[in-house]
Amino acid sequence: MAKIAFILLCHKDPEAIIKQAQRLTAAGDYMSIHFDARAAPSAYARIRKALADNDNVTFARKRIRCGWGEWSLVQATLNAIEAAADAFPRATHFYMLSGDCMPIKSAEYIHDFLGNHDRDFIESFDYFESDWIKTGWREERLIYRHFFNEREQKKLFYASYNLQKRFNLTRKVPEDIQVMIGSQWWCLRRRTIEWILDFVKRRRDVIRFFRTTWIPDETFFQTVVRHLVPGHEIESRTLTFLLFSDYGMPVTFYNDHYDLLLSQDYLFARKISPEAKELKRRLGVLYSSEGTEFQISNEGASLYKFLSGRGRIGRRFTMRFWESEASLGHERELLIVVCKKWHVAKRLLERIRQVTNVPCVEYLFSEADTDLPDLGGIQATMNKRHRHRRALMRMLFEYYDTDRMIICLDPANLDLMQDFCGDRASTKLLEIECHFSDEYLIGHAQRVGLAGKRTPRETIDRLMPTIRHDLVFESDRIREADFPGHLRIRESNPVDLNVDPLMEFLSISRDQAHHIASADHLFTD
Template sequence: MTRIAFILLCHKDVDAVVAQARGLAASGDAVAVHLDARAPAADWARLRAGLDGQPGVALVERRQRCGWGGWSLVAATIAALRLALERFPDATHFYLLSGDCMAIKSAEHAHALLAAEDADWIESVDFFESGWIKTGIVEERLTRWHLFNERDRKKLFYASLDLQRRLHIRRRLPDDIRPMIGSQWWCLRRSTVEAVLAFLTARADVRRLFRWSWIPDETLFQTLVRHLVPGEEIRSRSLTFLTFTDYGMPATFHDDHYGLLLGQDALFARKISPNATRLRPRLADLWTSGRRDFPQGGDGRQLHRFLTGRGRIGQRFGRRAWEEGGTIGAGRELMLVVAHKRELAKRLVGSIKHHTSMAALDYLFDEEDCPLPDLGGLERGLEKRGRHRRALLRVLYEVLGVERMVICVDPGRLELIRDLSGDRATVRLLEIEAALDDQQLRRHAMRTGLAGESESGLDLLIPTLRQHLEAEIRNLREAGFAGHYRLVAGAPTEDNSRALQAFLDVPAELAGDIARTPHLFDD
């Protein structure tokens, strides 16, 4: 009888991992969970509490601090494998997953597929001749010593690589080992896992080879399975469906990919967007559904390239988001909160979110760390957001499923405000009028880089800065935008309530509640 022990590697979104582990174990299968040791202690405590006493679930206690491309990911995998071998003696197969993976078939379908063939499912092709690596270093992944992680210590990584090249330092590969490469995500039989771990214990030279190589999670198991298992017992492909964007990054699947995913000849898919609020529950139900009638959808990678070549997140026959005519969309409402006092504007936006169902965001065009959902890459970096600002907003409306949105804008962004106000969407503007004292001007200067890294000489800058900010407000008012309202610190609540009512287009009582937000104008 087939029983799968899932090796689940995760580093964030603990609540989703708890649900994922419980869902996989609900079919009678098992799960060994490794949480990245970099995760906050509170996440580890929440994971343990969420899975405490859960049958078929075990947690790796001695966790690794995981870094992409390094040995730590392999070490985490091996630790979880050893735990699963010990805790689940009846497990027949070991399936490696990440917290971003979700089932696209039922447990019955998966068990039947694995029982039908006595084989290991792991992509394993020749490291040097296959052309599997598309970018970056190739043979030097194995033939140089990689003492530093490229993601964390880029300068040292490349300095070390360059030094080894100049000194002609090359690592010698074991004579009896033929390096292979392939996807990290595999499903191996129990006997194969036991053989691989025993081989690693016996061969210090092989451990050393992969311990100091680059991205060993794509080479170690792929090499050793091919070395230890007869070729006819290896199916050289992954049972986890994934594809890559034209940037070379793993593609993220969204709500409109359900049909595409179910049609793939795979058991799981990676990566499912955390914001795919309709897709995730549909896939979560699949594993225990007992369903066996799955469609055949062709080559998902080619289909995904076809769809995304015609628009964002698989919108068939649609153009790319920034080619859509540069419009937010007629019939939508965009409300701009404009204020130099950013803390005040954020406080107001928070109150709007509390009292209404509107989508409300902070300074997404002015602050890098403004929290945004996954938008297929459009949200990454202020430069990209500013380059495709109307497209960014249109996608936000679609992803959030709203027709009305509030965002904060710095008064100095007059060109941005003009651009947005010229859209076919209905755009209204709320200026928050509140005096800035000298200390607030100092903070503004430090935040915007006017003062450099020191406050030295800042007092001389304050009068000029005050004049500059006053000029920005004056220019904003003289621009003559339609639907321009003011919220004034110290004004009667009734006046501010009327301004909010017109700006937000909400009932007077609701606008009054927002106007009476405690400490709204406090410094």
């Protein structure tokens, strides 16, 4: 059975650290603690005294004054690892934690999981080829030497960097090392830990290099593990659930996140709010439970992105610079069908095809597998379709040799509607208003990753009003845009009331419009 030595780096809240150590070691596991040397000596003494009789707890022999972005964080980790490796010879896994972490599975589940997965869990992506670093410095972290703390010695930090840059004082990465990057929250097997400690003693050149890199806790272990361990024995993921805001700050979890956390495919979560006492209590009880089954839906990241992104409306949409003089054409007419229920819009288009000869293209900006002709690669990816939207539409007009064409758009694609309706071509918009049952909303949440088939019903019930309001909000935004030629048909209307909008939208006779509007099962889910 797996036995874990938890590597705990912490700097505050001694009472919480004591409880965390007692909780995790009560299940037969171990803990090695590094308490930041910057913290008050009295706080450290309190922790040592409270845990003095716990044989499953040890402490780093040397405490380091830690600073964000410095090598000190890596050295503190190595000190705690060395202490754990010596004190706990029966430990099979070493799990990196912070004082803000809490288990979101039972000890029984965690031990079974690690026992059944003989591999190292550590995010490890190619430093230069991956997009792990979203903004800011990339190679500058490595090729220049960083001697000062960026947060505490900002002037010296940037003066040193500018001086090196001015005189081209760069350095190379050690030749046999491929630098990797990832989260600092990992879980490694004992054999890997022993290899790392041996590597640190042998490869002083690598240690010297990383000592003066910037933010080495995101690169050192990630690089060394990939250098020492065969790739098929590494799973490039963290077992600690964590989210980051748009500003790069860790998302904090509170009392009402209990059900959400349990349904994620992770073993621990970070960061738990110090004020979330009820959440900590419930997670503590859960950790000591036996026979608990977990329904994994794993929608946490997409759900956070959805909810946090709802308030970010108000972007300015204009023509892209490469399309500044690009128009679909004065003589052309683009007809846009807008509907959240894609199957309803597709049925309508099929009926339109039977009545008219107007070419129809379904959700080409939402579905990658939309049936499109080969247009030289511009249609190959969703990214290219959105980026070169007007060029794509012009090429479709030319391919079908037509001046009239119908496409489908999701109501969320307001930027596309504004772009096309602002073109010099003639544009009409037909919005289809549908009824959204609870069953449809649940299916929609699963399709877009906001929920899974195993998401608890309580979570779904809390999410439903937000999703329903979001769909209404999308329709309101379209209405507020006040597009010329904006027409609307409704599921709640009798057939005759939907005939006139279809006549105007398609420029067809009443009989033809009635034939389309009266299609069987047009709005059926």
